[in-house]
Amino acid sequence: MRELIGKVIEEINISGDKCTLQFIVSGGQAINYQAEGDSNNSVWINHVNGIEFLRDATVVDVREREWIQITDEEAKNNAITLFVDDYNEILLYTILTTKGMTDIEIRNSHNGYYGGVLLYLGEDLYLNKGEGLLPVKVGF
Secondary structure (H helix, E strand, O other), X not given: OHHHOOOEEEEEEEEOOOOEEEEEEOOOOEEEEEEEEOOOEXXXXXXXXXXXXXXXXXXXXXXXXXXXXXXXXXXXXXXXXXXXXXXXXXXXXXXXXXXXXXEEEEEEEEOOOOOEEEEEEEEOXXXXXXXXXXXXXXXX
């Protein structure tokens, strides 16, 4: 997500399946990411904490944390999907802006052999809200 450094975030959108995250930056440019995994796992964007620190702010730094394994109980209580497998992990991206700090939580549920990533899809690939993208709101 380091592609966001130096950009002013105007809008943040997410797909209905919680797999695609889109940032609209100053000038209307779209920067897109997709949660992706191998064939036997499920990867999704579970939560954005501190969304108010992204809008109309300049991104100063982005920090990717390590995957952290969580318990089955934590996974079942906090998952937005019905797919909860033997191994459940969280990956956090912390975005530091001129307004504060935002955490984006990625979830990965798998059988122990498969990993997940937040894949950079590129810039200027503008995915319409009509294609399933909705604004990210406070509390997501």
